Amino acid sequence: MTHATPAHKRILLKLSGEALMGDDSFGINRATIERMVSEIAEVTKVGVQVAVVIGGGNIFRGVAGGSVGMDRATADYMGMLATVMNALALADAMDKQGLTARVMSAIAIEQVVEPYVRPKALQYLEEGKVVVFAAGTGNPFFTTDTAAALRGAEIGAEVVLKATKVDGVYTDDPMKNPDATRYHKLAFDEAISRNLGIMDATAFALCRDQKLPIRVFSIVKPGALKRVVMGEDEGTLVYA
Numbered sequence: 001m002t003h004a005t006p007a008h009k010r011i012l013l014k015l016s017g018e019a020l021m022g023d024d025s026f027g028i029n030r031a032t033i034e035r036m037v038s039e040i041a042e043v044t045k046v047g048v049q050v051a052v053v054i055g056g057g058n059i060f061r062g063v064a065g066g067s068v069g070m071d072r073a074t075a076d077y078m079g080m081l082a083t084v085m086n087a088l089a090l091a092d093a094m095d096k097q098g099l100t101a102r103v104m105s106a107i108a109i110e111q112v113v114e115p116y117v118r119p120k121a122l123q124y125l126e127e128g129k130v131v132v133f134a135a136g137t138g139n140p141f142f143t144t145d146t147a148a149a150l151r152g153a154e155i156g157a158e159v160v161l162k163a164t165k166v167d168g169v170y171t172d173d174p175m176k177n178p179d180a181t182r183y184h185k186l187a188f189d190e191a192i193s194r195n196l197g198i199m200d201a202t203a204f205a206l207c208r209d210q211k212l213p214i215r216v217f218s219i220v221k222p223g224a225l226k227r228v229v230m231g232e233d234e235g236t237l238v239y240a
């Protein structure tokens with residue numbers, strides 16, 4: 001039997017917090033998280049090193065009402081803590097499915113998870129462990145998309161894979177504009193100048209400067225992650 005070779009050796013996978021909700025209105029949907037983990041397990045089986053940055057929108061949204069009128073930085077720290085909860089849930093689901101996961105946090109919370117230390121993260125990846133980066137960049141006024149760009153560059157990932165509710169980058173937000181059309185690929189400069197809302201400009205600019213491509217694809221579509229990793233045509237490629 002021949003084994004196809006993956007297109008990438010090391011990937012940074014960005015999972016939006018909202019993707020963990022499944023069809024629920026907030027929180028973590030068990031079936032959804034288990035399905036995502038099984039897709040991650042599939043790609044580790046072909047020898048790909050996987051690091052994950054997880055968002056927090058699913059939990060933060062549930063408490064967002066309480067943050068109205070709150071200091072922005074304080075609300076952002078709440079958002080970062082939400083990503084820690086998601087990271088713990090994700091790592092637990094990974095362990096249950098036979099993967100070895102390590103959560104590393106950008107903010108000190110050492111009784112709960114180990115701190116982010118770059119050489120340690122690289123060591124885990126070499127050992128075939130899945131590293132889950134929690135707490136975003138550790139700084140308010142940033143997003144977990146920017147954390148994905150940052151960590152992706154730091155660990156020398158070949159690509160940032162953004163798994164989200166839509167199946168690629170569109171000319172306009174497809175949730176709001178039914179006439180929007182999907183790009184097969186586009187340059188970072190175009191994504192930034194057109195102000196495409198799929199990712200924030202900080203994340204795009206960092207990836208552009210580091211020549212780190214991003215592929216946006218659907219988290220909902222079964223098998224999409226494996227297809228992306230095997231180099232098949234899926235979603236939208238944003239390139240430098």
Ligand SMILES: Nc1ncnc2c1ncn2[C@@H]1O[C@H](COP(=O)(O)OP(=O)(O)O)[C@@H](O)[C@H]1O
Pocket residue numbers: 016017018019055057145163164165166168169170171172173174175176196197198199
């Ligand atoms: N040009 C665009 N192409 C694709 N999606 C877009 C675009 N502009 C805005 N979006 C929105 O961006 C969202 C994806 O970003 P993501 O970070 O996963 O979501 P969230 O920030 O809600 O967790 C999609 O749900 C989509 O509605």
Ligand SMILES: O=c1ccn([C@@H]2O[C@H](COP(=O)(O)OP(=O)(O)O)[C@@H](O)[C@H]2O)c(=O)[nH]1
Pocket residue numbers: 015016017018054055056057058060075076077078079080082083135136137138139140141142143144145147
């Ligand atoms: O480096 C970071 C990453 C995240 N956040 C906060 O954490 C929240 C959750 O992250 P994000 O919205 O990126 O998650 P997602 O949309 O992917 O679920 C954000 O709204 C921010 O408030 C932050 O302050 N700094």
